[in-house]
Amino acid sequence: MAKVCISCGKGPAFGQSRSHSMRATKRRFDANLQKVRLLVNGAPTREYVCTRCLKANKVQKAV
Template identity: 60%
Template sequence: MAKVCYSCGKKPSFGNARSHSLRATRRRWNPNLQKVRVQSGAGSRRVWACTSCLKAFKVQKVTAGTPTAPETV
C-alpha cells in the first residue's frame, strides 16, 4: 500500500537537492502522514491521513467503544 493521504490524496513530491556548488541530486519531500483509525460505514479501518486533514477534521476518527469491522485490503 502506497503512503497516500486517505482524504486529500497528498503523496510525496520529488525534486533536486542543491548543494553549495549547485550540484543536483534527487530527493523527495514526504507529507506528514499518520496512521489513524477512521469511521468507515458501520465499522472502522486503519488508514494513512495527513496532519492537515486531521487538523481540519476532514477525517472522522473513531471514538472509544465503536465496534470494529475486519479490515479488508
C-alpha cells in the first residue's frame, strides 16, 4: 500500500541531498501522513491523511 493521502493525493516527493562537496545523492521527502480512523462510505476505516487535510477538516473522523 502506497503512503498517499486519501483526501488530496499528496505523496512522497523526490530530490537530492547535497554534501559539503556538493555531491548529490538521491533522497525522498515523505509527506506528513497520519493513520486516522475515518468514515468512508458510512463505515469506519483506518486511512492515511496528511496533516494539512486534518487541520482543514477535509475528512470526517470516526468517533
